[in-house]
Amino acid sequence: MARKEVPSLVKDEKLIEKRRGEMVKAAVNLFKENGFHRTTTREIAKASGFSIGTLYEYIRSKEDILYLVCDSIYEGVREKLNEQIGTTEGSVDHVKKAIAVYFNVVDEMQDEVLVMYQEAKSLSREALPYVLKRELEMTAIFEELIRQTVEQGELDLNEEEVRLLAHNILVHGQMWTFRRWSLRKEYSLEEYTNMQTQLLLYGVKNKSLI
Amino acid sequence: MARKEVPSLVKDEKLIEKRRGEMVKAAVNLFKENGFHRTTTREIAKASGFSIGTLYEYIRSKEDILYLVCDSIYEGVREKLNEQIGTTEGSVDHVKKAIAVYFNVVDEMQDEVLVMYQEAKSLSREALPYVLKRELEMTAIFEELIRQTVEQGELDLNEEEVRLLAHNILVHGQMWTFRRWSLRKEYSLEEYTNMQTQLLLYGVKNKSLI
Amino acid sequence: MARKEVPSLVKDEKLIEKRRGEMVKAAVNLFKENGFHRTTTREIAKASGFSIGTLYEYIRSKEDILYLVCDSIYEGVREKLNEQIGTTEGSVDHVKKAIAVYFNVVDEMQDEVLVMYQEAKSLSREALPYVLKRELEMTAIFEELIRQTVEQGELDLNEEEVRLLAHNILVHGQMWTFRRWSLRKEYSLEEYTNMQTQLLLYGVKNKSLI
Amino acid sequence: MARKEVPSLVKDEKLIEKRRGEMVKAAVNLFKENGFHRTTTREIAKASGFSIGTLYEYIRSKEDILYLVCDSIYEGVREKLNEQIGTTEGSVDHVKKAIAVYFNVVDEMQDEVLVMYQEAKSLSREALPYVLKRELEMTAIFEELIRQTVEQGELDLNEEEVRLLAHNILVHGQMWTFRRWSLRKEYSLEEYTNMQTQLLLYGVKNKSLI
DNA sequence: AATGAATGAGCGTTCATTCAT
DNA sequence: CATGAATGAACGCTCATTCAT
Missing domain, CATH: 1.10.10.60 (Homeodomain-like)
Structure with missing residues (x-):
């Protein structure tokens, strides 16, 4: 497929x-x-x-247009991502870089990304899987990067956590478009990126841990 | 309003x-x-x-129905949340409990939640603010809880981070419905809740910190 | 059905x-x-x-209209036929009478009959059988009449010939509408009726028989 | 023309x-x-x-194609007819032979014949006369044959009856295609030909004549 | 002589909304 | 208060025909 x-x-x-x-x-x-x-x-x-x-x-049919739109947007996002991330051995710095690049791309294409996530549900049962496949491909990029970083010994995550973290990164990128009516008022893209990176990787500074 | x-x-x-x-x-x-x-x-x-x-x-008009539907779903989620969370002084345990309760509610009402987030965009410019307001009210519940926990000295977050964390909790709940086509295959609700709570509060165990 | x-x-x-x-x-x-x-x-x-x-x-759908049109025309023809033919024991005179009545009805409803036979083919495979059924019902009226006349001993036909004769009567009626562009120029309805009745029942005066 | x-x-x-x-x-x-x-x-x-x-x-225009199609089909039928009938002095046997040949041709070209009679009505008022003319030419073949047979003294028909009989022969051929959904179930082509020839020429064996 | 991309009038059908009863 | 027949603008889509190449 x-x-x-x-x-x-x-x-x-x-x-x-x-x-x-x-x-x-x-x-x-x-x-x-x-x-x-x-x-x-x-x-x-x-x-x-x-x-x-x-x-x-x-x-x-009209639906064909929607499919082409979704496909084209994924392609756009993926292309920009590949251009800027490149393939390297995994490292925490590399993950951080990738998050920043991804959030940047999402910000640049915010209208497109919003359209895709809001309208894809109108695709027929026949076309939907192709689009979901694309989403999984994007998740896989981050999964692989994180997995390599784990292998390098810089992060300590089991396979399930790797996948969930990748999911979370994707979702936080999308949320920058979905909830921009709220987020934009409070943070610049840079602030949002920094804070989310911090929370994603280090969580809350948490005294109860001590 | x-x-x-x-x-x-x-x-x-x-x-x-x-x-x-x-x-x-x-x-x-x-x-x-x-x-x-x-x-x-x-x-x-x-x-x-x-x-x-x-x-x-x-x-x-037909749109009135959509508004009433969204309003009613928010009301449903809020009600269940209030029932089970109650008001207390903040504590990390309380936050964890609240997350679990919220994820549970979202899981119970997953169809409704999905409908709301997918269709709310069809509301007119006139009605939309009312619904977004509701979303902010829900965020506020978590914000307040976290803020209290910070005040109790159990978490170390500035105001911006409080708001972002609350936002992230909301988003991870929605994500359980949005991306269920993928998440459900990999995790049970309990697993998802535990893992996300872990990541939200403690982040990744990160050797580079040492 | x-x-x-x-x-x-x-x-x-x-x-x-x-x-x-x-x-x-x-x-x-x-x-x-x-x-x-x-x-x-x-x-x-x-x-x-x-x-x-x-x-x-x-x-x-548009096709429903065509079906209703066909159904209504058959109903019209059948009604007029039943009104004027009635049920009696069969006799050659009765058959002749029935032919005349039928040709008359067809003449009165010539536009409708023409429409039905020309457009019925546009019915879907689902609706067509219902209309063909109606055609067979009409044929059955004449079959029965002829069959009774045979039983009365006034005509000498086997079952297959009974059915073919009934069929021919129907066809000659339709022909009066189908080929009116030609027939009308040459014959009045009365002439047509008389001549066809003659040919249907007695055939050609045929010296080779002698 | x-x-x-x-x-x-x-x-x-x-x-x-x-x-x-x-x-x-x-x-x-x-x-x-x-x-x-x-x-x-x-x-x-x-x-x-x-x-x-x-x-x-x-x-x-598209209609031109329909005209060409109709014309070509007539030509096909006519050709086959001419090939097999030939011109002779008229005789009852010859008429019978011609009927059989014609029914055979119609059977061989049943799809084409059906198309022609069902679609010709879609021709414009300008083109229709040319096609009707063709139909009359075909009728004329049988008229002439019957007329000659009358002249030979083998049949006793006035001019009007000659023309009607020719009409009837044509129509019964067409009916073998039009009503094949019904006729084919009951008769083979040979049976149909024999029985119709019998009825066309000799009518019903009719005791009331005696 | 042959191609096929472009056109747009026109089709069958839907559905939110109204209003007389 | 409740009903449901009536409305018609608007939709997605088709296809005979044209014309630049």
């Missing part, structure tokens, strides 16, 4: 790529504003600069 | 309360299954046991 | 009957003119004096 | 003939399966092995 094939009536693969890119871009903006259900296919066509007929030359 | 007033054509306040309760109950079940947009007012009326005409005697 | 149930959102059975009657009437006229596929649901709604929304309160 | 001229953007007459032949062949198969209205021009182009653009180089 790699990526879902979305059939098109147009034959030129290059053109498909290009046109779909334009459509996805327009769709993201509209979904951002009004959500998937409140956005009409005509609006998407118009905002992409195509007729409704042309839109349907490149997709089969 | 307390609760939003939803006007009704019916005068009898008792009746309004009762009927709306029935409508909300039916609506939650339908939203759970099909989401807000895919649920029709006719379906809600039918599932509530009323005619479509009667439905509109008690609300003005 | 009696008649196909066509669900309606409206509860009042009397009203359903009435409204559907109006819709069918309007639809027949439009189908006559433009055929089923070229007629839009909006045209049918308008010609019935309803909004498009009201139309869909009484039917589920 | 011979055959309708269908303009083409292509000059090469040979090529037009060839390409249209391929298009018609593909179209017949598709119309058979789904009817004229449910078949798209794209499907026809694809099934013919051409692009949609090329299709429109050889016809002006």
Whole structure:
């Protein structure tokens, strides 16, 4: 199960790529504003600069657009992540760096990320697994990094904790977009990143431990 | 800004309360299954046991129902929380207890919680603040508890960290519903609660600290 | 398998009957003119004096209208036939009478009959059998009449021939509508009836028999 | 009024003939399966092995294809008929032979015949007469044959009866395709041919005559 | 002569909402 | 207070046809 094939009536693969890119871009903006259900296919066509007929030359259904949007956003996030993280032996510093990079990417693409997490539920039972797969792939990046750091002896976590920590990192990134109505008022991205990194890795300074 | 007033054509306040309760109950079940947009007012009326005409005697628009649903779910969570947490001086044990209680409540009402977080975005700009307010109230419960624990000297956090920790607790509860497709496979609620409590309060056992 | 149930959102059975009657009437006229596929649901709604929304309160799909149209036409033909033929012991005179009555009915309802035979093929595989059943019921009326006449000893036919003759009568009736572009130019209904009756029952005066 | 001229953007007459032949062949198969209205021009182009653009180089509109299809089917039936009947002086045996041949041809081309009679009504008022003309030409073949047989003194029919009998023969052939859902269950082609020939020419053995 | 991307009018259908009873 | 028939704007989608290449 790699990526879902979305059939098109147009034959030129290059053109498909290009046109779909334009459509996805327009769709993201509209979904951002009004959500998937409140956005009409005509609006998407118009905002992409195509007729409704042309839109349907490149997709089969409105839901295809949502899938392409989700897929494209994941791809965007992943790409930026890979660019900036690179592969190294694991270390706590590297994990911290990765968290910062990830939070940065999420911040840059906050609208897209928000759209994806809020609308993905509208995907059909057929398409959903492909998107969840992508989410797991992203989690896996952090899992691997943490696992290596554990292997290097810099962190002390069992396998289950590794996975949960990776989950938590992902979620805190998403929350920066989900709850921005609240978080943005209180923290800058840098503050949020520093504080969450601190809490994620060291927890609360806790006198009861003593 | 307390609760939003939803006007009704019916005068009898008792009746309004009762009927709306029935409508909300039916609506939650339908939203759970099909989401807000895919649920029709006719379906809600039918599932509530009323005619479509009667439905509109008690609300003005479909969105009113969504508002009432969100409000009612928050109320449900809050009620259960208050019942089981009570007010005490703060202590780390008390915080742990509260986390466990909260995660439990979220687990019991997982469908409702999911509905609320996924559909609230469909509320109009007018209604949304009322719901976000509710979210802040819930955060405040944990903030207060943590703040007291800090005051008791059992935790060492500044005000910003108090708020972020409260926020994180909330988020990890929601995450149990949001990401259940993945988490449920790996952990039981108890495991999840224990591990998250551990990570939230003590962070990762971290040799680099030494 | 009696008649196909066509669900309606409206509860009042009397009203359903009435409204559907109006819709069918309007639809027949439009189908006559433009055929089923070229007629839009909006045209049918308008010609019935309803909004498009009201139309869909009484039917589920455009095809339902076609089914109701076919059903209603068969019912019309059958009713008129039963009214005028009555049940008697079979006799050649009675058969002749029945043919004349049937041809008359077909002539009166020629537009409807034409519509039915030309458009029934557009019914779904699910609905078609119900309509074919109706056709067989009509054939059965003539079969029975002929069979009785054979039993009375006035005609000499085996069972297969009885059925084929009944079938031929039906077909010659339909032919009066199908090929009216040609037949009408040459014969009046009375002439057509007389000549076909003659040919059906006595065949060609045939010297080679001698 | 011979055959309708269908303009083409292509000059090469040979090529037009060839390409249209391929298009018609593909179209017949598709119309058979789904009817004229449910078949798209794209499907026809694809099934013919051409692009949609090329299709429109050889016809002006979808309806042109229907006309060509009908014309081609008539031509096919006529050709087969001429091949096998030949021209002779009329005789009852010859008429019987012609009926058998015609029923055979109709049986062989039953799908095509069905398509033609069911879809011809979708032709525009402009094209329809050309197709009806073809039908009359076919009737004329039988009229002539019967007329000759009358002249030979083997049958006793006036001119009107000649024409009606020819009509009836045509119609009974068509009915073998139209009503095959019923007839095929009861009779083989041979039985049907024999019985109809019997009834057409000799009518019912009728004791009331005596 | 051949291609196929582009077009947009028009289709069948839905559903939140109203209002006469 | 309760009902449910009526409404029509708006939706997702199709497909015959055109025309630049």
